[in-house]
Amino acid sequence: MSFVEVVNVMMRKMTRQAMIATVLAILAALPAAAQLNEETVEFDEHLGEYVPGDITLRDENGQPVLLSEFVDRPTIVSMVYFECPGICTPLLNEVADILGKSNLDPDKQPFQLMSVSFEPKDTPAMARSKQENYLKLVGRELPEDTWRFFTADQENIDKLTAALGFAYKRAGKEYTHPGGLVILSPDRKIVRYLYGLQFLPFDFQMGVYEASQGAVRPTTARLLNFCFSYDPIGRTYVFNLARVVGTVMLASIVFFIGFLVFATRGRRGKEAVPDGS
Secondary structure, X not given: XXXXXXXXXXXXXXXXXXXXXXXXXXXXXXXXXXXXXXXXXXEOOXXXXXXXXXXXEEOOOOOEEEHHHHOOOOXXXXXXXXXXXXXXXXXXXXXXXXXXXXXXXXXXXXXXXXXXXXXXXXXXXXXXXXXXXXXXXXXXOOOHHHEEEEEOOHHHHHHHHHHHOEOOEEEOOEEEXXXXXXEEOOOOEEEEEEEOOXXXXXXXXXXXXXXXXXXXXXXXXXXXXXXXXXXXXXXEEEEOXXXXXXXXXXXXXXXXXXXXXXXXXXXXXXXXXXXXX
């Protein structure tokens, strides 16, 4: 007897109520692994959308800078806070390393980077110190205005993070937040997201080129970002087993329900056809 025939025999013995009860029992038996981590904070992609130009930041000298006036070339944005004990430092270190390895030349292909603190208590003096340290870490000569560090008040931080789709939440004296970069075109259009703490020089170069053309590119690492989440205790990205297992189990249940419905309809169709005798 084939598998389908076995299923048909079983379904003949099951009432509709029993089938529903079975499905509900399977759903109720899903472990906590099926729940998506509620503490996870991620980017909510706003590809193709524009960041408002009326956002005001403070530069390394405490001077106000209007975003509409600052973003006039491809711009790589990183959202950090300056006393972050977690992923901010590895992220900025990676950016410095990539800048040192890439062939990007701001004189030949205009571009810039801006690192913005989402901690309103961070000061321009802290931003200036970060700029000096990270420009040295790049390992090659770059104009000082290639990589700028900014602070802002809460109102403007909220505007910028909302426009970028950057989610974060306070965790005690620290913050839980995602790691990644957002690339803007010269007219402040969001054209690409780069996730994680490691990048390829090619990604930077292509991101800058595409931004100069205003070309929006889908995030190919979206699945990878889904499978990994930030661990605020370990202060790193870890494989989210609960999320992956939960998704696989949910997909399996949907497939099983679909199979039952299809098999039931097929059986009923055969029973409805007269045998001609």
